[in-house]
Amino acid sequence: MADQRGGGARDVVLGVEEEFHLVDLESRCAVPRVPELLDELAALDADAFAPELKPSIIETNSDPTASLTDLRADLVRLRRMLTSMARTRGLGVAGAGSVPLVDGSAMGITESPRYERMRDEYQLLAFEQQICGTQVHVDVPDRDAAVAVMQHSAPWLPVLLALSASSPFWHREDTGYASSRTLAWHRWPTAGPPAPLQDAADYDALIDDLLRSGTMSDPGMVYFDMRPSAHQKTVELRICDASPTVDGVVLIAGLARALVVHGVRAHTEGRPQPRYRPELLRAASWRAARSGLEGDLVDVTGRELVPPSRAIRLLLDHLRDDLEDAGDWDEVSDLALDALARGSSAARQRQRANRGGGLESVVDMLVAETSGAPDESAEERLPTPETAAPVLLGEYHPPQYDEAVDEAGHVRPTYAWLVANLERIGPAGLLAHERSRDAEQRARSMFFPQPDDPERLFPLDLIPRLISRQDWDQLTAGLVQRARTLETLLQDLHGERACLRDGVMPREALRWLPGPGEASTLVPAGATRALISGLDLVCDGEGRWKVLEDNLRIPSGIAYAMADRRVVRSVLPELQAPEGVVDSDEGPAMLRAALLSCAPAAAGDEPGLVVLTEGPHDSAYFEHAMLAEEMEVPLLEPSGLRITDDGTITVAVSGQRIDVAYRRIDEEKLFASPDADGRLLRDPLQAAVAEGRFALANTPGNGLVDDKAVYPHIHALTEFYFGEKPLLDDVRTYFCADPDQRAHVLDHLEQLVLKPVDGYGGAGIVIGPQASAAELDAAAADLRANPAAYVAQETILISTHPTFTGTELAPRVVDLRAFVVLGPEPGVLPTPLTRVAPADSLVVNSSRGGGSKDTWILR
Structure with a gap:
């Protein structure tokens, strides 16, 4: 690889190592037949192919290039050479973190003094490495810059893993993970997120310590998710599963180069290296291995779980300047959004297996995608x-x-x-x-x-x-x-x-008007009633x-x-969703803020807030409990309140003062209920509200205006109060207390929907076009007898x-x-x-x- 020069991101050279499984096209099992291909492949391109630890896995090495277009062409060239050679021997090539079927003979290792030493030292770890990855090498000015790149890139690497996840199956079993390869890979003692290091000297000291400890037998066994090369001025991305598609590799390569360019720029400008807890980085990698693109990912910088669409958007936003400098923005962003819409390879493999084709069908799909040939059932799989x-x-x-x-x-x-x-x-x-x-x-x-x-x-x-x-x-x-x-x-x-x-x-239009002494009249002026x-x-x-x-x-x-x-x-x-979805979990924080805004001035900086419920027998009790939990406030039934001698309202079990109650219980049921000491709540609650010591949300009496008879007048009221045209339409509604409108309703009842003004839950509604003649006659008679009790709406x-x-x-x-x-x-x-x-x-x-x-x- 050439040194990074001063020409900008467009001149930064990169190369890719891809690992592939060889599978028998008849049994669909991985088989240890790489050695018989290597001599013929070497004759075609001596530097492009190499063996791996397992004799069923082969590595390809692309030519160094500064162009993603040239990289794509070389990846296609190498895949074609390999698949063509394999096909003459009844073999297929599968680019994936793992393949679901493995021949028992493939459990051995490739003959090599180094690999045999690893087998003797690491035993099970060596035998289970039936896994393939994609490694991207990118030029850096020097090894100090390489270490800085590792630190600046660390929080974003799990997103690249999620994009590449392609190993859901392991030895015929669905692991429940999108990248089971990561589970196997991270069992090596030197695998995982990059260590927090300052510079190349710090890195070299760590390697020396690991070698002296016997943890690894040679420097090539540093399996960090990103590492400096031991022999060249490059940094190597190692976290990703192998990809069945060339598009998947080009996407990872483009993002990897942008991460490196970003890190080199930060190093050159003297920006401090970010510090993240190694445990959080490892947890983020685990989550990416578990989720792929089909579940939440860890936003390490924000320290929260986010949908994959959000995680990828954050990564693209983070790297946009670097991708544009390299001329890669359009291609990489399009590939990333396409990957979101298409889903991870792991999800596609599961879908193929679940459609009845079994694991053999999964292997066929991987072989087809790797070769670039159309999958015979691709239309069924990706309609x-x-x-x-x-x-x-x-x-x-x-x-x-x-x-x-x-x-x-x-x-x-x-x-x-x-x-x-x-x-x-x-x-x-x-x-x-x-x-x-x-x-x-x-x-x-x-x-x-x-x-x-x-x-x-x-x-x-x-x-x-x-x-x-x-x-x-x-x-x-x-x-x-x-x-x-x-x-x-x-x-x-x-x-x-x-x-x-x-x-x-x-x-x-109003069934009543509030009179002196009613609960709704005790609410202080200026208090929000319909919060x-x-x-x-x-x-x-x-x-x-x-x-x-x-x-x-x-x-x-x-x-x-x-x-x-x-x-x-x-x-x-x-x-x-390709572009993401608004987070519904933001709702409780908005609700809590609105409720606390109702607190009396005397409540101070930390008002006491509770949710009031009728109890577990309420049909919406689940909601009451969930909102209380999400807002981190007590959930109380009326008997969970206590009124002190001075009229203060408190939580009975803790004595905590209550300043605001989110009322999820009918007001009359609340007022008629006793507190923890058997005292009826009506008088003390209403007094506390009237004196401005306590807020009920929503306030009593709001049913005055949400009866359906008020509905036809809302548009006129909007213009009356604010001088504004209503922004939302409503359904044409007839106010049946008006004689002319009532006459129209009676003449057209079979075409309208008749609703009780105080109804809820759909009770009492008569849908004219669906009603029988007897139902219409009964509705008309009741309407004539009780005109103010109904409205009618156009269907x-x-x-x-x-x-x-x-x-x-x-x-x-x-x-x-x-x-x-x-x-x-x-x-x-x-x-x-x-x-x-x-x-x-x-x-x-x-x-x-x-x-x-x-x-x-x-x-």
């Missing part, structure tokens, strides 16, 4: 909506606007990568994942109990719903505006009642979002949305979404519940809950058989 005969969507015929499939039956571009991944998994794979889903939900106690089924799991369909960032940003602005309108209406009705005085909203609202939206037959309902009492769903994400990520790690074509039925995907009606917080910084939690109606139904409520989906807000 795209345009070219592959769909299985899951084969009979998909949406009756109305569908969010994933257009009216011509074509998958919409936003969903193309998702559908391709789902088709690879197939119906049998999804069924298996559903079993894992159920086990995961039970382990998390993710129940939504019903009277006849106290351990009913919260229904979750594994097919995620996608919302573009543009849509989400527009929804956020409209949702915050609507929540502000509802909050202002609450304040107005507890104040001068200008909306009634000026005729913007009729008095008949957390749950606004239900639907997408109509033209793809436009509309608000369907407002929920301001104790809206449920935040934790279920978070848990849906965690379950789907756990059981379907193959699904990763709209609500969007559908693919939902797994056990054999295929079928369109099901969906809505979206979004959660708005009105703290100092109003916003929408990144935890919207998609609810799914059963077949042939428009009702999405869980209590009426509805389900849910994970909702991905795309970055």
Whole structure:
């Protein structure tokens, strides 16, 4: 390799060593037949091929080059030479960290004094090295720079491992890891993350210590994930599995060179070397070996778990300047995003094995990919909506606007990568994942109990719903505006009642008005009443979002949305959005901040916050418990409160003062409950609220404005209070207390949806187009007798979404519940809950058989 010169990143030379398994094309087993190929290969290119420790593994060495284009060409040349020579002997070449089938005769080692010494010294470690890697050599100015590069690159190396992971199988068994090679490799005493070293002298001293200790028998046995060469001015990347595709190698090589250029620049500029705990670096490598591109990875610099899409984006952002300087940005970034969409080789191998072909089929796939020849069943394995005969969507015929499939039956571009991944998994794979889903939900106690089924799991369909960032940003602005309108209406009705005085909203829209002494009138002026609202939206037959309902009492769903994400990520790690998904786990921090903003001034810098629940028999108890845990606050039933003699509200078991309570219990049930000492809570709680010593969120009385009779007037109220046009549409709604509107409803009842103004959970709804004549007659009679008790809405074509039925995907009606917080910084939690109606139904409520989906807000 040539020295790195001053011409910039474009002139930095690199080369690649690839290791390959030789397999018998009939048995598909790795076989120890490398020695019989070497002489003929040497005659073709004396420096390009070399034996390895195992006689079933051969190494190729590319020519040094400064061009990824030239590197690609040389890698293809060497692979063709090797595969052509192997094929004449009934052998195939497989580029992968491991192959699933190994002939017993391959368990020996290559005849060589060095290898025999290693066998005698390391025993099992030598015998089990039936593994292959990809090593990238990159020029550096000197060995001090090489050591600096190791330190600056260390936190990013696990991401390269995840990109290359290609060894899920070991001796016919699925290891559960994407890179089982890493497990075997890290058993060497000198393998793993680079040691924290200052310079070449420090490195050489370490090598001397290891040699004197007998830990390794020669300097070539330094198996750090990155190391300086012992003979050349290069640094060598060693962490990666072998790759079945040339694209995979070029991607790793381009990233490796950028890491080296970045580290050399940092060294030249005198920047201090970063310091990371070796244990964290090793843990990050383990996580990458476990996950590949199908599970979370460790962001070492941020010290947190992140989706692989986020980890790769962080790496690309970190190296962008260096990649652009080398002229590699377009190629490397495209290859990285393609790798995310395609998934790791480990995942593809598992999918092939699970599609019925067995491990022999996996070997065939690896041999085909390594040679560059088309795999005979590649279309089945990697379908795209345009070219592959769909299985899951084969009979998909949406009756109305569908969010994933257009009216011509074509998958919409936003969903193309998702559908391709789902088709690879197939119906049998999804069924298996559903079993894992159920086990995961039970382990998390993710129940939504019903009277006849106290351990009913919260229904979750594994097919995620996608919302573009543009849509989400527009929804956020409209949702915050609507929540502000509802909050202002609450304040107005507890104040001068200008909306009634000026005729913007009729008095008949309200079932009551707050009177003196009622709990809602005791809330101090200026306190936020509807701190957390749950606004239900639907997408109509033209793809436009509309608000369907407002929920301001104790809206449920935040934790279920978070848990849906965690379950789907756990059981379907193959699904990763190419550009990443907004993190739903940020929701509890936003919620906590909003709740704490309500604390009385006397609470000081550390207000006491609790979540109040009715108890385990509440159908949403899972949510109460999860939110309390995520916000790191106590979860209390009313009996867990204690009122002290001076009226202070405390946690009974600890005596901790409570300043804010997130109320997840009906207000009347709370007030009618006794505290730990048997004292009714009504008077002390209401007094504490009135005196500004205690905050309840949401405040009592919010049901005043989330009844459906208020809904038709929200647009007018937005203009009345703020002089703004509403940003979100709503569904045409008729206020049945108005005689003219009621007459229209009675004349068109078979075309409308009739809803009780105080109904919830889908109870009492009459859907005209689906109702019988007798049901319509009964509804009309009740409407005439109680006109103020109802509203009617136009039936709209609500969007559908693919939902797994056990054999295929079928369109099901969906809505979206979004959660708005009105703290100092109003916003929408990144935890919207998609609810799914059963077949042939428009009702999405869980209590009426509805389900849910994970909702991905795309970055």
